Amino acid sequence: MIRVQAEPFDPGAEIAAFTDTSGRVGAVATFLGLVRDHQGAPGEDPARVQARIQTMTLEHYPGMTERQLRTLEDEARARWPALADVLVIHRHGRMAPGEPIVLVCAASAHRAAALDACAFLIDWLKTRAPFWKREDTAEGGRWVEARDSDDAAAARWTRPESD
């Protein structure tokens, strides 16, 4: 399932609700992304940035976001047919440091599919889902730059037989 929302969510409660305790599922892998207080520009002193950042605002492309996340879920289920369930929650709007931004959960009978699908989903989401982070500081907003390492992380999931 895919959820795009402005409202905060409770990661522990979401993971508990996602966890199928019927005995069918043996493995649940999750990834939680939180707002850091020291995003900053590459190479910038974290302490300097930390002193500055007040909130983070996530802009997104309504419609395309949901479409891309659904495609992502479909791709994960096609790659790992053993997946029992998938959940992706992604927030937009203004958030304070420490607040959850994104939660990815993947469940399967054995651990390999859950762990791999969870890593795949967050890696691809980082380069495919149309979200943009802006740091809000006392001096105004600053758009966060995309990181080459995110492209590299997503590229390791590229298979010759698909795209």
Add this chain to the structure above:
Amino acid sequence: MIRVQAEPFDPGAEIAAFTDTSGRVGAVATFLGLVRDHQGAPGEDPARVQARIQTMTLEHYPGMTERQLRTLEDEARARWPALADVLVIHRHGRMAPGEPIVLVCAASAHRAAALDACAFLIDWLKTRAPFWKREDTAEGGRWVEARDSDDAAAARWTRPESD
């Protein structure tokens, strides 16, 4: 931190307590292992096993278990110095299908260290921590056989420069 206990634990509450919301941590990866109702022997019909299994009993080697899990945590922290925190909870004793057995959590500023360390910890734990699963059925107990795929999963973390 390492915890070995007979008592059940609440995965959602443990993950919530583990999650540092100070703004220092940007990524929390977790793995939860649950008792399945259809462990069975390799190749055995899951439906047949499911009809049979009542509870699962985990035996362990007190002392050595804690020692191996501490070594595992030390190894993860040495491999991923960016790790902010690590938690491993592993139960022993009798459990019903759907109950949590093991929880691994790893936190870091960026996601790579958290995701990789989480997968490393559960893969190594599966081949290093002295636990043995027994299926308790109406006809008596049956020790679960080790899986070659677990050795293969652990082997991918073996680096030439260490062991």
Add this chain to the structure above:
Amino acid sequence: MRVLYFAWVRDRVGTGEETVEPPQDVATVADLMAWLAGRGPGHAAAFADPGRVRCALDQDYATADAPLGTAREVAFFPPVTGG
């Protein structure tokens, strides 16, 4: 044709959305960026370095050489930074 702008592309253009009617010879994404850049100083700043701008045609990613075809919604934005 509906054109959407996001993040710093929108900040520079000065609006999040506009409707445009480019001439017939604007056939690809790259053509459209070059044509939009001529609409004013904000647009020019947004598309000053087209290599830094990403595009979606009807909500699917498209490269600079992609034909506009029958796309009704075109969006321009920086590389994404979610997650």
Add this chain to the structure above:
Amino acid sequence: MRVLYFAWVRDRVGTGEETVEPPQDVATVADLMAWLAGRGPGHAAAFADPGRVRCALDQDYATADAPLGTAREVAFFPPVTGG
């Protein structure tokens, strides 16, 4: 020397723990398994296929060719199946 048994090794031996004093020529883990196998039918069943049994010396994993050295606690068990 304290010897511990776990899981089906313990089931076959019939006890989880015993104290033994093997002779001087029992120098390695493999030697000890062969010597323990001679203690009775339960022990013989437990060590019938030594390749299926794992060992720890003072709570660290040891291979069959490892010298017993000064180990005070020796444990035998099947390959682990936790997690």
